[in-house]
Amino acid sequence: MLDLDKPQIINLFEFDTTVHRILNAYIASAQGNVQTGDVVHLAFSDENGDCHVKSGYIKDTASYVIKIASGFYDNPAKGLPSSNGMMLAFSATTGETLAILRDEGWLTDMRTAIGGAIATRVLARADATEVLIIGAGIQARLQAICLAQLMPDRAFNFHIWARNASAAQVLKTDLNATGHNAITVSDLNVAIGQADIIMTTTNSTKPLFADGLVRKGCHVTAIGADCPGKQELPTKLVATASLRVCDMASQSLNHGEFQTACRSDASLQVTELGHILSGKQIGRTSGQDITIVDLTGIAAQDIAITQAIIDAASCSKTQ
């Protein structure tokens, strides 16, 4: 049995391999080849914490994966990271434990950011360079880094806005220090009107900006909404977009960004990302389309990144 801690996992992580596997996992999910367990939520309201469990199995793979991820949001004040958890892999033929990856939430952060980058690459305009990132937390940082790493030939300019202006400043400085073009912006409304790509990474429960500001041709990747009541985008923007894409329709409509718009109008079409990635369904049709992708995070991503680490560990052993 493989038992790895976070530094060992980070050491084994390979970006390109993981991108490849997560992309295929989205396709497998859309094609109905992923068995997904119900998402478990435990809430610890007195401690400002929660835990969720995602689980699943991609057909014809060697293992099923159970992911435990918690957020205790007062931890930083105690000098502890807010995220914790692990990925567990079990043999799909015998049930034996194959791997315990004590990643403390790192793999979830990475698969989330890689999902955002994959979706943005396939849906944004080919000439899109101006990326507005709303938020300055771990996902704001990783979405920028992963998008740039996935598309090294595109000269992205990252425009960062966050409610916490000093956090935005820190993120900008850090991105600059690692060779990315990044600036902070003070007027969110102006920045929205100039963006080719908008990535929202907050835990907001109401729209972050008004409808009518997003310009034609823009692509929006919404990462934040992952439970009932959360919403980052104006309902009308969602309802009138040229294309609504999600990682898994059942999750997005239940507890993702599309919950409000689609509850008001059940006829709104939502396409699963995997069908666009496989070419089964059409994505952007013109430079004028406004496209939106909502990513709630799916077990197939957890399985993909876990299996990538297991394979990397197996290779490093045999070398």
Added chain:
Amino acid sequence: MLDLDKPQIINLFEFDTTVHRILNAYIASAQGNVQTGDVVHLAFSDENGDCHVKSGYIKDTASYVIKIASGFYDNPAKGLPSSNGMMLAFSATTGETLAILRDEGWLTDMRTAIGGAIATRVLARADATEVLIIGAGIQARLQAICLAQLMPDRAFNFHIWARNASAAQVLKTDLNATGHNAITVSDLNVAIGQADIIMTTTNSTKPLFADGLVRKGCHVTAIGADCPGKQELPTKLVATASLRVCDMASQSLNHGEFQTACRSDASLQVTELGHILSGKQIGRTSGQDITIVDLTGIAAQDIAITQAIIDAASCSKTQ
């Protein structure tokens, strides 16, 4: 972080402490003081296997527990045990991992058997000695052992019947070798009519015997039904019993022994075991009552036995 394998767990296990904690866990559950996550089921039908995840938190305790348990029923033919899995405990104040108990299903087996013994003690007649055990698997064995250990002053006679007569013979021999009075029985119907206590431990999907055979004053503990479609007892016996008790009504009515009877007659009363154990509700009222308890297994038991092992490990460290 505590990381224990099965031999270490068995070594730390203390019967009396665990009984005490599981009994209190039933009470906490009935009182609404346990937060229980939805049960996750993954099915691997090509491999004759399944996996389920139970999770929960008992209010005002230090940790929440996630239990992963799988059964791959062709494993024995490969020289492997059919059960696998682990119990995981996390801090309910920070989410940090406190313990990985790689018990391979052993703790689930024990908490299930202890639950059966606790329920049988509180519901069977005070003079009940003739125990019919239906089935000869791990639960048949453990139910007998735990019942005898819980009630050392009662001179139980175990009557064993199983579809597989040679397995029944092996169980009988093993129980005799460890000082228990046990015989095998060949006529199930006769044995039912003579039993003070019946414990059913099979994975049957249809009643194991006909209605009308159980005598007045008998207590029945049904262990086997743990998913939709499973049933061990005659529907009419359930419907006409003096008292129906379960570990958790929502589970029992959905996928436990009471699913069929209560679907036919929604007015049937079902009492949660914790209310009987706490004295809030009355159990057996006379030596003539036929009482039935259905145990589907609840997360509160998993939490209780996990916390008992963690505490024992902590004590053994400080000694």
